[in-house]
Amino acid sequence: MNEPMSTLSSAAVQLPIASRMDGLRGEGAFEVLASARALERKGRQILHLEIGEPDFPTAPHIVEAGVRALQNGETKYGPAGGILELRVAIANHLASHGINAAPDDVIVTPGSKPILLYCALALLENGDEALIPDPAYPIYDSAVRFAGATPITYRLDSSTGFAPDVDAISASITSRTRVLVLNTPQNPTGGVIDEGRLNALAQLAEANDLIVIVDEIYRPFNYGASQPPSILTISGMRERCILVDGFSKAYAMTGWRLGYGLVPTPLASRFALLALNDHACVPAFVQRAGIAALTGTQEPLHSMINEFAARRALMADRLAAIPGVRIDAPAGAFYAFPNVSDAIQAAGITSAQLATKLLQEYGVALLPGTAFGAAGEGYLRLSFATGRADLDKALTLVHECFRSLSS
Ligand SMILES: Cc1ncc(COP(=O)(O)O)c(C=O)c1O
Incomplete structure (x- = not known):
């Protein structure tokens, strides 16, 4: 053609x-x-073998929920931060992982990528520094630079199973450091941050007044005997963390474009404004499919x-x-x-x-x-x-x- x-x-x-x-x-x-x-x-x-996209189809009950919503006429604008039923379903899902999440602090976006951009736009001034892993998902670097800030990389090394070296991160902190980006399980290395390191990173964030952006989109794909808890479950961290998560990987929904952020309460209305300016809202039928994904069978x-x-x-x-x-x-x-x-x-x-x-x-x-x-x-x-x-x-x-x- x-x-x-x-x-x-x-x-x-x-x-x-x-x-x-x-x-x-x-x-x-x-x-x-x-x-x-x-x-x-x-x-x-x-x-x-290049793209990070499950070869599995989206499960039929999820597709049906989306189709049903369209047939029921859910074809109009909706709230910028997401429909309440989905935000409640997300909050319940996070609670099942020990994360204390109020539905009002959940912002639903077309995929989780926009949350990364919103974090950079909402938190970083020109010249600020953000600590990001290397190697890492390339959008962290891109979003930070787009916001006029400087990415400062911390190396992930095979000798530690690609887990961050807390001392090296600590040594990179300057008076301009605002944000620490964590990704666990990690793309591209598959590294998982253990509980001890999460505690040390939480202490570091608190001592240096850093906001932690933690990307847990691969949470279900953990091959160890036990799953380390999320850094958001550590005392004091919910208030200084932004959780990045979504449906693309866990529910084989890459093309639906559905993700979310869990943000500290003062940021929720700011992120909703960014969403409103950016795309107005995620299509309601996609959100209905997301509710089915979280509340239906996990088989x-x-x-x-x-x-x-x-x-x-x-x-x-x-x-x-x-x-x-x-x-x-x-x-x-x-x-x-x-x-x-x-x-x-x-x-x-x-x-x-x-x-x-x-x-x-x-x-x-x-x-x-x-x-x-x-x-x-x-x-x-x-x-x-x-x-x-x-x-x-x-x-x-x-x-x-x-x-x-x-x-
Ligand atoms: C670490 C990580 N975060 C976020 C995303 C974004 O996924 P999506 O926008 O489809 O939710 C990806 C996609 O590959 C990823 O690997």
Whole structure:
């Protein structure tokens, strides 16, 4: 099919693009997905291990609730912060994890991403500093820069299972530090922050008067014997934390765009104003689907977690068998983050060049660790939110590629 061509002349108008736009960054996952789709349009077969999107369909009872809402005429504007029934369902859900959440402090957004942007816009002045992990989900850096503030990275290292080094974070705090961003379970490393570290981080936040933005969107995907509690359950932290969470991962609802923030009470009306200015409200049928997700059977979530646990083991075993690759099975989320530095150093290439080679020559789409920050050099991220048959084929091809590097 021919794609329509633009008929606009690019030379005609000098657009006055605001300098803050230079702060915005893209997402490697979407960029690689676009390159993979372009190859597919040319007839190539691509195995998709790049995007963090469960391959499971949204459960039927959730879809039905959305369809029913549309049929019942729920097609109008609604409250900016979300309909009360969903905010109540979210508050109850969080209470079941020990988090004290009043429905009025919940802001419902189209996906959880807007909450990250709202945090940056509402909390950071020009020149303020925000502590963010490296490697990390790239939107933290982008949102902070867009707000005119400076991201200060703290390194996540495989020696601690990619959990933050509290002393190193403490040493990075200056008089301009306002915000500490935590993500647990973490994208891309799968690291989970244990209870001891959460307590130490809470003390650090209190001592330095920091607001903690904690992204727990991968909470259900935890493969350890027990789930560490949320930092919001620690005394005094609910008032200084913003919880970022959503339906994309747990309920396989990426395309519905449904997420939320739990904010300290004084921020709730500010975040609702940001939502009002930004998108007015999340469509009511999407919110009804969200209520069904939280209050209906959790069986689809549990079977997805069991399947991901099996894939995690498969992934870790197969990657560990490749010479030049080091991997510990991830503690959480649904990504393998193998260290490939021995192999790429021997071959004289970077992890980005290796990822490109895997896509172009082997048809395997995955991400270089550097898509998540400079500390990701020497790593690859492979999503196991992809069916086992495809994972199996992809891992055979990855092995072949590494063999070709060393020959
Ligand atoms: C750590 C993390 N936070 C937030 C998001 C945003 O997800 P959504 O906007 O679909 O809720 C993602 C998506 O990949 C993520 O990995």
